[in-house]
Amino acid sequence: MGKERNKSGFSKEFSLARRPTFVRVNLDTILDNLKILKNHLAKHTELIAVVKANAYGHGAVAVSRFLEKHGISHFAVATALEGEELRNAGIHCNIQVLGNASEDEIQTLYENRLIPTVANEKFLSSWLRLWRQQQRNTLCVEDGLPIGAVVLKVDTGMSRNGCQPSQLWSLVEYCENNNIPIHSIMTHFAQSWDDQIFTQTQMNTFMEVTAPYRERGIKVHVANSGAILNKIGVDLDYVRPGISMYGQAPDTSDFGINATKTAGLKPALSWHAKASAVNDLEPGRVVGYDQTYRCTSNERVAVIPIGYADGYLRNMFKNGYVSTEDGPWQLH
Ligand SMILES: Cc1ncc(COP(=O)(O)O)c(C=O)c1O
Structure with a gap:
């Protein structure tokens, strides 16, 4: 998620959480x-x-x-x-x-x-x-x-x-x-x-x-x-x-x-995070544990600083998308 979005919507929550990630319950x-x-x-x-x-x-x-x-x-x-x-x-x-x-x-x-x-x-x-x-x-x-x-x-x-x-x-x-x-x-x-x-x-x-x-x-x-x-x-x-x-x-x-x-039921919970790094990778570069992803072209890969302690299990890889300003990015 980019800076503009953080500025416009989420900066208060990030500072309350004192972490670059928080959950919002509506x-x-x-x-x-x-x-x-x-x-x-x-x-x-x-x-x-x-x-x-x-x-x-x-x-x-x-x-x-x-x-x-x-x-x-x-x-x-x-x-x-x-x-x-x-x-x-x-x-x-x-x-x-x-x-x-x-x-x-x-x-x-x-x-x-x-x-x-x-x-x-x-x-x-x-x-x-x-x-x-x-x-x-x-x-x-x-x-x-x-x-x-x-x-x-x-x-x-x-x-x-x-x-x-x-x-x-x-x-x-x-x-x-x-x-x-x-x-x-x-x-x-x-x-x-x-x-x-x-x-x-x-x-x-x-x-x-x-x-x-x-x-x-x-x-x-x-x-x-x-x-x-x-x-x-x-x-x-x-x-x-x-x-x-x-x-x-x-x-x-x-x-x-x-x-x-x-x-028409809607999820009440959304999970937000600031990317801790955004890497531009060339074709053939592998990403993450077990090399779960291999770039097929020049690709931009964001690192989201969440893991086990936040309730995100490694075996959830490839099972979801992150909403960004540029549209959905696949999770790896
Ligand atoms: C006895 C009983 N009733 C209702 C529920 C709610 O079930 P659900 O989350 O599938 O609506 C539960 C949840 O486990 C339950 O144990």
Whole structure:
């Protein structure tokens, strides 16, 4: 990237970063992407914004604060510690912890009023014991947040977290008998971006096993980004978009990439760097480790000072382009 561009647009960011490279996250783009995703949903369906893993690298606190200000009232993170970080930053609304609820995290879940994702009765009984020890009533609502609520997760085919479909009734019964509020029941899809048949099988299992509970008004959700883009589970009570919120494809399959583009989702993150050297090389000169590139004519090669420490892996060579004032330059 040339000097003019740095002068006109980026000098402040470079000086803040104190490095010749920085990442810019456009929060408005995330909001725009959510609006696009919302258009795929039934009117009553609500968003749970997935901000796990530091909002997929976009900054969980900044993203959640911004979205909360713009009316998002449900977030999902991977771990209790991620939830605690959001509470410490003043995020007030519902925060579901997607990882399988474990006793190791129970205190952090409790203290931060996070919503655990539960797959077994053992956790439910520890959860209940903790609330009772504190002489707190799990059935009440404090500051608009249901106290002690849990999400029950059922495994419909991914074979990762979740109870088996045949066990769901006993978890629901345990909650109901002990006044533990059920925020919702969910499942997770294994390949919603490009295996419609398997996804529909998961969906059918979920709808069958949850039918009696939906009738009683218990809320349900299934859809991650791939499912939303494929319009599966988009008329249930919630959807849980992650990667698509940030404008990235749910998968590297053609479907994933095309569906993201067709929907008009835009990447919220851009990575900027100042070239540390620009070399004019003659035909036959090789460039970089493993001689990955050989000049075929007189060529201008820029050195961009980023690497492992910045999250750029060597095996990404030839997989991307850099936007410059002169148009896209291939990465080597
Ligand atoms: C249970 C659950 N729901 C939703 C998501 C969001 O998925 P995606 O980023 O594909 O939208 C995740 C992410 O891993 C997840 O674990």
